[in-house]
Amino acid sequence: MGTTQLESVPEPKYWHLKTVLSEALDSEFSVGEILPNERDLAARFGVARATLRQALEQLELEGRLQRRRGVGTTVAPPRVGVAVGTRRHVWPGAADDAWQLVDCVQAAPPAAVAAALETGAGETVHTVRRSRTSHGQLVATELLYVPAASVPDLTAIDAPNGPARARAVLRELQRLDLEGQDRAVELGSARADDAKDLDRLPGAPVLVVTTRFHAEGRTAALSVATYRADTCRLTFGDSPDVEIHHDPEQRAS
């Protein structure tokens, strides 16, 4: 990659640098390869390290680069399409569900969740923890909140906690007639424990998918799923994967 003269362009310097770096990634580097260190890169392109860092941050947001502690900055593989909305109106835990059960505890949910579930202040709900793997990598963690009113026949014989309890909660949930569901996707930052599970640094950008399951005229369960934003593209619709990648450099004008 040649050292392009960056002084003469009207757009922000890091933005132009990002374009040049992006082209270099395509032509000179392969997926998984470690980039030269920041000092060497900055020298090569004749820019300040602060400028270089801004450009690297953009490329990381766009999923082109991954920064991993102890490894350095590597060229990221293309994002993986993860189907979020293909099967509509299905309870969690139905056949061919993409999620794996981790455990289940009884706990008071966050205030916003309690409000949606219309549970009383401090009232505990079944909280099922699940995780989702794609191409051998953990791509999402989920907390599924199920109030006692939604699973009235859950017996004390079922294990009080853990994966067995999780299975029992999901089994009971299937008895309800699912009337509909709503989903919302928003940007969030990874909690410390999710970050650890997802192999990200705490605070890394994540995509948070909130799903409300409607039954018996109310919100019978609520799921908050946290997806890696660096490696995942969430897909909705008829086919499981949309192969188009966002290319912020090119645009009609």
Next chain:
Amino acid sequence: MGTTQLESVPEPKYWHLKTVLSEALDSEFSVGEILPNERDLAARFGVARATLRQALEQLELEGRLQRRRGVGTTVAPPRVGVAVGTRRHVWPGAADDAWQLVDCVQAAPPAAVAAALETGAGETVHTVRRSRTSHGQLVATELLYVPAASVPDLTAIDAPNGPARARAVLRELQRLDLEGQDRAVELGSARADDAKDLDRLPGAPVLVVTTRFHAEGRTAALSVATYRADTCRLTFGDSPDVEIHHDPEQRAS
């Protein structure tokens, strides 16, 4: 807000600071209020400015704070739910479409778009630019790519460019039988021109929604929409808005 002793906690310092700041935002500040400057805040909480900045960045990712050039850091209003997937299988420009036409040009699309549309190298397509407003604020910009093959009856009498041309392209698109559509949501960074329209800094995190419209056994049109990630929550499903906010602090354990 009291100055909490931050030294004794095992989690990263900025993470705990974020929790403390988040509580302070709830109890002491109102929406739109400008935060004290970084030096004063750092002194108040007895943390280094680098720690403070990390905490502020997390709160910005979560939509709690907005940083605006020339204004400072302000307390953000709750995110607005923007319906992306409620009306399924409808062509852009159908009745009660949420988007406003901006213009239309003939241009060669990005390589990934050309591949999806199966247009030849360098072949130009109708590129309709639209924008979307919610609660009086521009929340998204869109580029809708329509190959000539999808609108064969478009006449030369129609304006060659501009909003009139955009209307003509969408009118012709409605003639095709829409067989299905796929959507994908992923994290991106705002291009300089989108950033300007969306009142964000270039490179700010955005949510990129790519939609493929299927007709006549192929992808007949492709839309790339860029949503503000700081103020928007994208909703999919039966009802237009999901009122739950992600609260990364509270979790069952």
